[in-house]
Structures are given as C-alpha cells and as structure tokens.
Amino acid sequence: MVISLLLAVTVAVPNGFLLYEKAAAVKDDDPETSWAVSGRKTARLVVNPCDRAGLGQAGRVSAKTIVYTAVPDFSRSEQVILYRSATAARKAVKDLRKAVSTCRISGYRYAGRTVGLGDEALAVTGQSYQGRHPAIGGERGIVARRANALVIYTQAGEWGKPAKADFARQTRDAKRMLGKICDIATC
Template sequence: MMKILSVTAATVAALASPAFAAAPVPKGFLLYEKDAAKKDANPETSWAVSAKVTAKLVVNPCDRAALGRAGRTAAKTITYTAVPDYSKSEQIILFTGDEAAARAFADLKAAVRKCSKPDYRYATRAVALGDEGQAITGQSYQGGKPAIGGERAIVVRRANALVVYTQAGEWGKPAAADFARQTKDATRMLAKICTVAAC
C-alpha cells in the first residue's frame, strides 16, 4: 500500500513540473496560422512563424531580448510585414505558472514607463480582458506633436499565458479605435486559451 502511494505522489509531482508542462503550442492554434501558411506571391509582403520559446516579446519598449522570458515553457509568434512599414503580430506565451506570467506582465508595464523617449513615447492603460490586460501605445513625436509612425498592442494575461496582438505602421494621433482589431483578436483567443493554459 505504501509503495502505491509513493508512486502516486511521484506521478503528481511529475505532472506539476515545468518539464511536463513544456508541450508546444499546438499547430493551427493561433488565429493567423492559416493565413501564414498560404503561398504569398507578393514580394512586398511576408509571413514569419516561430515556435521558439526564447522569441522576443513583440511589444518591447526597451528592445530587450530577456524581457518576459523567465519561466516560459512554450511560445508561438506570427508576424506579418508589408512594405513600406506595416506589420502585425500575434504571440502566445505559456509560463510555468500564474506567478511567472504575472511577473512578465508587470515587467512589460515597467518597461513602458521606463523606455519612452522624447521622439518616441509609450503609454499604457488597463483594459477589461483576461485576468489583467493593457492597451499599449507606441507613438512617434516631432516638435512635441504626434508624427507619422507608431504601434498599438493589446497584451492580456490569462492564468499562466500571455496573449499579445500588435499592429505597427503610419499611425497619427493615438485614438481608441486604433485597438479595434487587436482587441477583437485577443477576445477570440481568450475564448480558447484555456485549452492550452492552466486556467
């Protein structure tokens, strides 16, 4: 009887370990994977898909490779680019637990506060998505006024997962409508993220 109990305890420990939780994000899980898989004959547009756990956060005010990397178990990133300067990204990152994901989320908010410059500023506001969510604005400025160029991102934490949707391009003065597509995409992903996250 004691032997059976010890085996059961070991099994439970193995299931709870980060190594066991390190399954990749399933193929076809991201919203834009089907689009990314289509043949694109346009030389001015391209898709890139990566399952690298160490992928850089697609919204990264300080441009630090290590931002939000600690405690990751899996990730998948899709980026679409178009000439001259438009891009959009989708990124799902899974962590060892809620605490590690929350720390990555907090570190990103800290980077927003720390890494603004006079000619390119970041701002963030809370959004009612997931366990915690932020709308992050990156915006070019010239002479103190919004110039052409910027990025808009929705970043959401749900349990041990981060869900990120961004767009970058020739934005003008920041507006709430800039986040419409990213918010819609994040909402769709949140409806199924718990099939891979430990919700």
C-alpha cells in the first residue's frame, strides 16, 4: 500500500498516453481548427459547471488536457488527472456532481446521470434553452473515475434536444482509456 501510494505521487501522465495526442501532434494548416495540449496540473476540469476555478483541484499530482476546436462552434476534449489517492479522486467526482446540480445560468442548464464505467462515472449534459425548450448549443461529457484517476471526454457544438446517443464517442473513448489507465494509476 505504501509503495503504491508513493508510486502514484511520483508518476505523471506520460507523453503519448492520451488517445488524442497523435492527432494533436499532426501539423494542420487549417486556420479554422486547432489543438491545444497542456500538462498543467492546475488545468480546470473540462466538465465544469459555472466554470469554478477550484473544482476538482484538491489532491492532484498530475494532469494532461487536450482540446480540439473547430470554428465556429465545435470542440472536443480529453483530460486525464491523477490524484494523490482514490479518496481525493472520489471527492472530485462528488464535488462535480454537486456543481452539476447547483449551477444556475440563465438560458443554460446542466444535468447529470450515473453511468456504468470505471469505479464511478457521470454523464453530464450542458444545454442551451429558450424558455422550457432546448435550443441549439451545448456540451456532453463523460467523467469516469478508476482508483485515483479521472478520465474526462467532452464534445460541444450545435446540439439539439439532449439524447443518450449524444454520448457515444465520449463513452467509447472513456472505455478505451479506462482499459489502460491502471498503467499509471494505483488500481
């Protein structure tokens, strides 16, 4: 137990580990698309209702974030975060669930539901509304925890009414990453 805890503290998310890194490394001359790769441990969660700076920050030891943006309104992101312990990672998920349920923005709503991935997971919908009706624009994210690691996959764009099918790519990518996350997490 002590050895695995020490290992988790010294391990960082290695280069080439994330699923989108190969695509992000390809030179793209299209001015309407871009990739951003960050190894900042303090990067904000890519699923972050009300954009809270401290959400999911406590206990982090390493993080890597990749964001793809296409003009005018599409983005996709991948984030892997290692925490000092499974307890710290569980708290990050708990705090995210609370943020989903309490964030209130006029014309934009968040909802979350539990999904069967990893040790625990949440599908998060952010959606624009006009009155009571879904409008165009929103985000869909999967946040999954396995041991002391969080894996997060999102897509944002011109979504209409929220549907389970909106999470197909994010779920597939989260399953792939969960299949290899124990190479760097303390599973």
